[in-house]
Amino acid sequence: MVRIQLAMPGGLLRGALRFVLSTQPDIDVIAEHDAVDGAIETVRTEKPDVTVLDLELLSDEAGHVIDASGAAQQAHNELPDAKVLVLVDPRRPNIASRLSTVPPTIGFLSQSAPPERVVDAIRSLAAGEPVVDGDLLVAALTQTTPLSEKELRILAVAALGAPVKEIARKLALSPGTVRNHLSRILAKTGARNRIEAIHIAQESGWI
Incomplete structure (x- = not known):
């Protein structure tokens, strides 16, 4: 029997995964958490065979979601013997740039992968086999900026700390247009807010 825990935000993905796992005769879900601290404690006390971890639960000291290789290193540092399957948003930058260096106890899958x-x-x-999603590797090799030239200019001005009205004035746009572009930037980068979008763009060398 493979004993696992789910560490991911509650919602459609976790619900679908829980349902599929419940139908597997060789898998037992022993715990669910929507915060990483609880998942770490469960690993220490219950020693599940595998922890399924959504990358969104891991942040750096500045509150930014870290990349996949950083997540692997953090997980390995905290729990060197634990096996962790990290679910990754393929839109994020540098998602697989250093996957060859992570320990074999850490696997990666796209968050959009079907539950099966x-x-x-x-x-x-x-079973001790390495797990790396081919879709993530392709995304890493082919990834360029998903942002248009205008969106990059808006984000570059926003990175200077300018509010929407100032961005609009500097670029001769209306505030409404700037807000629309900022919304599209968040959607394209997978960022949760403007600060995180700026961090992603800077780390990727887009601005």
């Missing part, structure tokens, strides 16, 4: 694929990855990781 997550189940297969759990079994592989529990």
Whole structure:
């Protein structure tokens, strides 16, 4: 029996995954958490075979969601013997730039992978087999900025600390247009707010 825990925000993905896992005769979900602290404590006390961890739960000291390799290193530092399947948003920059250097106890899958694929990855990781999503590797190799030239200019001005009205004045746009572009920037980068979008763009060398 493969004993696992789910560490991810509650919602459609976790619900679908929980349902599929409940139908597997060789898998037992022993815990669910929507915060990483609880997941770490469960690993220490219950020692699940695999922890399925959504990358969104891990942040650096500045509150930014860190990249996949950073998540792997953080997980390995905290729990060196634990097996962790990290679910990654493929829109984020540098998602697989250093995956070859992470320990074999850490696997990666796209957050958009169907639950059945997550189940297969759990079994592989529990058996000691490496797990790296081919879609993530392709995204890493082909990733360029998803932002238009105008969106990059807006983000570059926003990075200087300018509010919407000042961005609009500097670029001869209306505030409404700037807000619309900022909303599209968040959607394209997977960022949760403007500060995180700026951080993603700067780390990726887009601005």
